[in-house]
Amino acid sequence: MSRETKPTRRRFVRKLLLGATLTPLALTRFEVSNAADQPLLSPDDPAAAKVRYTEDATKEKSAKGHSCATCGLYEGPYNSTQGPCQIFPDKAVKAAGWCTAWAPQL
Numbered sequence: 001m002s003r004e005t006k007p008t009r010r011r012f013v014r015k016l017l018l019g020a021t022l023t024p025l026a027l028t029r030f031e032v033s034n035a036a037d038q039p040l041l042s043p044d045d046p047a048a049a050k051v052r053y054t055e056d057a058t059k060e061k062s063a064k065g066h067s068c069a070t071c072g073l074y075e076g077p078y079n080s081t082q083g084p085c086q087i088f089p090d091k092a093v094k095a096a097g098w099c100t101a102w103a104p105q106l
Ligand code: SF4
Pocket: 053, 067, 068, 069, 071, 072, 073, 074, 075, 085, 086, 087, 093, 097, 098, 099, 100, 101, 102, 103
């Protein structure tokens, strides 16, 4: 009896481990696709204007070489061109952008 149940048990354990490994990956991909669906923040948005948000940090002297891509509040994936920002819920900002709320990454 144990000879017949071992392969079944092994298959079950393999499937369990595979599921445990792939589930976090599947959830991560879902979050990234949600971020890509967010509308882009306009610099003319009143909330954006309050923090002098610009889509091109190179045109803002106060940025001092910083950009959204290097900001601790930026939540876009590595090497992304745009992504979510913690101070602008439901909007995406340009990775090349900047605002006065820029904070260093910890
Ligand atoms: S808080 Fe950071 S990521 Fe958000 S707009 Fe300002 S500089 Fe960009």
